[in-house]
Amino acid sequence: MDNIILATDSYKTSHFKQYPPGTTKVTSYIEARPGGTWDRVVFFGLQAFLRQYLTKAITLADVLEAETIFKAHGVPFNKAGWLHIIKKHHGLLPVGIEALPEGSVVPVGTPLVQIWNTDPECFWLTSYLETALLRAIWYPSTVATLSWHARQSLAHFVHATTDGDADSILSFMLHDFGARGVSSQESAMLGGAAHLINFSGTDTVEGLVAVMRYYDAEAVPAFSVPASEHSTMTAWGQDQEADAYANMMQEFPTGIVSIVADSYDYVNAVRNIFCIDLKDLVQVRAGQGRVVIRPDSGEPVPTVLFTLEKLGGAFGFTINSKGYKVLPDHVRILWGDGIAVPQMEGLLATMQQQGWAAENIVFGMGGALLQKVNRDSLRFAMKANEIEVGGEVREIAKQPKTDPSKASKAGAQAVVYDGMSNIRVIPQKQLNAWSGNLLEQRFIRGALVNESTFDQVRERAKKPFTNAQVKKVA
Template identity: 50%
Template structure:
């Protein structure tokens, strides 16, 4: 039985990487590779590298790591570069002799641009940039994709608020993360929900709160918020005949001046709940409790359900018309739609709400699987490719250019990212830089040291918070 721990960086790779050190040409000294999102429906919001460096690259390789990795890899049927890893400990105290450059986290760049670049700093370790591809690419593609999807949704909601509400002040709380239970692991939640918090301040993923403090300098500052909320078990425990009592208990427990709470209201009959319980039997309590009741539908076709819920609430509680000419429910009642939300469905629901004459300020959205789990590396076609190699002191460009898929053509040479005179971001070769300071890529990690450490607050500002 193998006892290797999951933090053994040598084993945090694809199997075929273990034999690559003998596959490069003789005289190989330096290998430069880059990461990009080759395409996608979203601009890239770069995020997650700092977390990876702090969690995985700030701890040196040990002889125990080497011993464990050798047992696993040889039994797995592969060759093992024991001499190379031992030399890394002897020469660099177990820290990776790499230089990792990247754009600042929270930066926004069009797809098909370099966002990260890695090269070895010691010619004896030409094989290392490619060896960490698996871990480094994964550390970037997932949180960056979530941050990109989240920002795309934020822009949809922003435009809707600008059209139908008096202001956009509530925007940071308009898309709430409900993805923890549907994510593949706790680390997925930590990275994915934290990536969402680059754009928003609402989450039910408490793991992200710890991650913000652990990786992004939040300390005791709270990066996100939530409110008390019911689930079906706490409502159905009262039984169908006592649904009104269940709802009344929520007002009793959580109502009050400036307080808000959410009640799932479709355990049985959403329309009965709105028309006869919230809008009749408990109407006076809702109106006079001093806080905000947020009614949550949780089933049905979202565009139809949200519109009808708004219309029924308008009949029961009335509306006012804001400066943009759209109907607004009283402050004490709102809706949250957290079922069936994706970047595609969000626009459709919002369109229906606005066409029905309601302001989007009546509705908050929750997103679960569509935010944290229904993304993959192909969502934005993320890739890490080698683009230049130095052999016996001479640099040459390397690239792939398959005739069967031009979309997989890779970039050539040592790269830089610049902003041209028109404000457009583009990738160029490093030697074409006018000044080194023009390069938007900056050294983040060199030879075991994290050189730049940003807080989530700074990253949010870059992302247009």
């Protein structure tokens, strides 16, 4: 599916015939409209799309393939327009794209991307690209936003109950296990990369590939550990359950090792096997690494509290400066079964009430992180806001009386910084009164400009703009 001509909605193939006569330019923008799940959005994913798809020239074979499919499909096809792009622009799309720096955390309602055609004969191209461009942005931006808000929630409990290095604790507190639960390898790649903006733990290998391939990460930006699954544990049989756990610790004698313990009777595994039979083997880990015990079923709150009490009784605990209990550094818990942010918050709140520090546990998310999102989670939309007809610039917008929340912005937009950690959305024509447009050019006629490294993306996500809503300037 690398033919960009086919990466569109069928009805868009007829739009080249629908604009007013004399149209020479169409400008559109993308935003996360207010009214979705969160009031801030983390912008991410554009650079990956540009590198993968828009730096490649379309070919005559692409045009002929699209012509065959669309004619049989029953919709018009602008063959002359696409051949014009090949002849005049060597197959590179004559569009300009400007966008916020990736990793920016901005209020919803902020234009994230703005696109326009650079060839007057290709006025129809701007909106033709909506399907591919919007899809490339809404998904990784939504996962990045979910992950970012998860970190903010976890940070509340870490700061309240721990006295260690909060950033180090937080960076590995939410692990991505979502690769198998998404709809495609590309989803795993983009969603996995988006999560890594905020955290440094993942089992989604495609996410590592994405940040190295598309964002020039010089080193692998996230980590994992040896971990068991039920197949490797049950392969030993229930009679040798303790041997299966012992084997894990012996085969990986240093560093972190994660052991799933609910294959049969989790209560027995914790109370008797780990805390009695294998206690000495766990203790050997002190100063050498960590044994992470993983309950993979049951009710999170009672299961985790039971585990904390048993591990604390067997291996001891300390009381930190904030008055909360902390297990020895070589023993921890991982909860990764069916967890989402509200459940994490509830579990950590109960742990706090029971006197346990948040650092005693880490979480793993799968489908709830990478798959249980959609375009409406943040109400993403791309809308035309300005056209030129016969040399006249016309500001356009939709204003549906049946749903005012879907109203769009009229006129080419700019996003400016007011010097107080707030941003303002202004008409582009007013830019002379402000210093700098945060919507910087990223792509022009096949060439990428002003790219970001993954380190830069991560750093921006640590410095969100503080205003909860976009401040508009009339």
